[in-house]
Amino acid sequence: MSADPRSRRVAVVADSLLESVLDELCAEGFGIIQLPPRGLDRDTAGAWLEQVAEHVAEFVRNDYDVVLVSDGLYAEELEALGLPQYAIQPPSTSRLTPET
Amino acid sequence: MKVAFIAHCLLNQNAKVEGGAKRPGMWEPVIDLLRERGYTIRQMPCPELAFGGARRFWGVREQFDTPVYRRHCRRLARLVAAVIEQHASAGDDVVLIGVDSSPTMGVDFTPSAPHWGGKPDIGEDDSTLVRGDGIFIEELKAELEQRGLPVPRSTGIRHWFADYDPDEELQRLEAILS
Numbered sequence: 001m002s003a004d005p006r007s008r009r010v011a012v013v014a015d016s017l018l019e020s021v022l023d024e025l026c027a028e029g030f031g032i033i034q035l036p037p038r039g040l041d042r043d044t045a046g047a048w049l050e051q052v053a054e055h056v057a058e059f060v061r062n063d064y065d066v067v068l069v070s071d072g073l074y075a076e077e078l079e080a081l082g083l084p085q086y087a088i089q090p091p092s093t094s095r096l097t098p099e100t
Numbered sequence: 101m102k103v104a105f106i107a108h109c110l111l112n113q114n115a116k117v118e119g120g121a122k123r124p125g126m127w128e129p130v131i132d133l134l135r136e137r138g139y140t141i142r143q144m145p146c147p148e149l150a151f152g153g154a155r156r157f158w159g160v161r162e163q164f165d166t167p168v169y170r171r172h173c174r175r176l177a178r179l180v181a182a183v184i185e186q187h188a189s190a191g192d193d194v195v196l197i198g199v200d201s202s203p204t205m206g207v208d209f210t211p212s213a214p215h216w217g218g219k220p221d222i223g224e225d226d227s228t229l230v231r232g233d234g235i236f237i238e239e240l241k242a243e244l245e246q247r248g249l250p251v252p253r254s255t256g257i258r259h260w261f262a263d264y265d266p267d268e269e270l271q272r273l274e275a276i277l278s
Contacts, residue, residue, distance in 0.1 A: 004116075004118060004119050004120065004121045005113075005121055005122070005123060005124050006113050006114050006116065006121035006124060007113075007114065007124035007125050008114060009114070009124075009125070010112060010114050018141065019135070022131070022135070025125065026125055026126055026128065026131075028125075029124035029125045030125045031111065031112030031113050031114040031115070031124075031125045031126060032111045032112055032125070032126065032143070033108075033111075033112060033143070034111065034141065034142070034143040037142075039186075040183065040186070041182075043182075044179065044182045044183060044186075047178070047179040047182070048179060048183075051145040051150065051176060051179065054150045055108075055115070055145070055146065055149055055150060058149055058150065058153055058154050059114065059154060061153075061154075062153075062154040062155065064114060064154070
C-alpha cells in the first residue's frame, strides 16, 4: 500500500443537507457519515443512529476531527455526541460586488 | 426514485484500514457518477471500523470469518435490509456498491490468505483475491433472503487491484445503473 492521504476530518451530515454540502466538504477533504433520512420507522432510525454513534466514538477516540452538519432532525440523539457544528460557507458574493 | 447503497468508505475514506485510503475524504469517481445519474445515496455502516477500530490491522476473509464478527455484521445487515425494504416497497430502483478488495464489503472478490495469523509482520502482502462475497455482504444477502427481498444489482470498486482499470470500472458501474 502507498502513503495514506486520509484527512482525519469527518463530517456527520444530515441526509437533507448531503447534496448541498457534498462539494464543499469534498473540497475541504472531509469524509462523511450520513445521518438517517426522514421517514424511517423509529426502530430503524434508532439502529442507524446507534451505528453512527459507534463510528463517531471510534474516530474521536483516535483524535480525528469530527463535526456535525445538522438540520435539527434527531437533535436530542445528536446532542449526546457532543460534536461541534460545522459552519457551512455562505455562497460567494463576488458577483454582487458593483463594478467601480 | 433511484437509490444506491454504498460501502461506507466510498463516502468516508477515513474509515479505511490505515494505509488503505486513496483520497483525503471520499472516492469521488463513484460519488460523482451517482450524482450525475440522479441516484440518492444511502451509506452503509463500516463493520470493520466499528468492530476492529480505526487502528485495526489489515486482514483477510479467513481472519474475519468468526461467529462473533458475523453476528456483528448481521446486526448491521438488519439495519441496511430494513432500509432497502422500505425503498423496495416504494418501488424504488436499488443498486448496491461494495469494495472488492475487502474481506467485509467484497461483492465479487474478497482477499484470502489461509496462512495469515499471529505476529503482525507478514511482510509482503501475499494474499490473493478470490471469487466470493465479503462477510457483511454475505450476511446482508442472507437477511434480504429472509425478508423475501431480491439482492439488488451490485458490483464492487476495485481501486486496490494491481491491474485496476478506471475505464473498465466505469463501464461495470454504468451497467448496473439505470
